[in-house]
Amino acid sequence: MPSPLIADRSFRLLALPLAAALVAAPALAQRVTASPDAGKGEQEAVRWFNQLDRNGDGKLEREEVEWVFKLSPKVEREFNAADVNHDNVVTAPEIRALAAKRRAEREARRAAEKAAQAGSDSDISRH
Numbered sequence: 001m002p003s004p005l006i007a008d009r010s011f012r013l014l015a016l017p018l019a020a021a022l023v024a025a026p027a028l029a030q031r032v033t034a035s036p037d038a039g040k041g042e043q044e045a046v047r048w049f050n051q052l053d054r055n056g057d058g059k060l061e062r063e064e065v066e067w068v069f070k071l072s073p074k075v076e077r078e079f080n081a082a083d084v085n086h087d088n089v090v091t092a093p094e095i096r097a098l099a100a101k102r103r104a105e106r107e108a109r110r111a112a113e114k115a116a117q118a119g120s121d122s123d124i125s126r127h
Contacts, residue, residue, distance in 0.1 A: 030058035032092040041106075042099035049095050060095075062088040 030053070034046040052065050062079070069076035082090045082098040 030056045032058055032095070035096060038096075038099070039103055041103050042096060045095050045099045046092075049090075049092070058092060060090040 082094045
């Protein structure tokens with residue numbers, strides 16, 4: 001029979017992961033998933049969304065994430081950009097839409113850079 005000290009230590013070692021699992025269980029129930037054809041940007045946005053959704057309700061309320069705004073003003077800008085209906089709540093469809101918008105912006109920028117490079121290459125070859 002293990003000594004009470006060993007049993008107590010074993011219980012404490014198991015209690016922490018068990019408590020963490022019980023606390024995390026509600027959050028896992030409402031986790032947002034990326035769309036099947038998601039790019040890296042959407043996958044990262046969804047990952048951040050799930051990390052910030054502390055109460056696990058599948059949406060980010062401004063009050064829930066204001067503490068992050070103090071650490072990173074960029075997060076507040078992105079929150080405001082995602083909250084298209086200005087209800088101070090960012091939902092999964094809104095975060096996916098923002099990720100798609102950012103992806104389209106990156107692709108347009110790359111296409112413009114490629115076209116500009118091709119134009120400058122043809123100017124150089126003509127001289």
